[in-house]
Amino acid sequence: MRRLVALLDRVSKSYGSGENATCALRSVSLEIEEGEFVALVGPSGCGKSSLLHLLAGIDRPSEGKVVVLGESLAALEERKLTEMRLRKIGIVFQFFNLLPTLTAEENVELPGLLGGMSPKEARQRARALLEEVGLAHRSRHPPEQMSGGEMQRVAVARALLLEPGLVLADEPTGNLDSEASQVVIDLFRDLGRRHGATLVLATHSQEVAAASSRVVRMRDGRIVGEEPATAPGP
């Protein structure tokens, strides 16, 4: 059997309290195995980002259990959670979140430097990743001199720098035109093959969903279907 990378066990998440409480996730259970490329799809507000935030340890569940790479996130103190986010989880955002004053190469190196890699090793790895995403020639440019698609490829390279066990992406093509989206989609599709990466992303894009190995459909904070369908549990 393949290794389990992430597990949500009857997870619920509410924001706010009393009359203003919003229930974003309602008893969601999900298992993600090594090497999977899972696309979370569903209407706006159905809970996709909330689920990603729990997997990333950005948020904690109101109820239920979240286990990522063998660690129960609820049990981790804040310092260990931050450390885990840096070293073991790569995150790609819709709006890239690159640092504007750094070059592409420096942006990609950053998690390595923060994670204790030597500057030389971080640079070598950043260069190799920028080459892999087809941007070796743009490595000295700051984000403002790049297209959206290029910025997102830099963000993907940055997310991979520390070879995370889990890569999460929230609407990674949401801000790109169709041509740039396709390049980013192809990149994600190759990640599993080249890096053995396990990927979970939230998307409204049919093309992204079509490139995934499993589509998880959500509605009103619940998982309402999967394609291909997984066998029912015991």
Ligand SMILES: Nc1ncnc2c1ncn2[C@@H]1O[C@H](COP(=O)(O)OP(=O)(O)OP(=O)(O)O)[C@@H](O)[C@H]1O
């Ligand atoms: N920080 C927050 N505080 C209060 N409510 C929130 C917060 N974050 C999300 N919500 C609510 O939780 C529900 C689920 O939101 P979530 O962002 O997870 O949905 P989504 O499927 O990612 O939507 P979209 O596709 O529009 O990004 C929504 O009703 C949303 O308004």
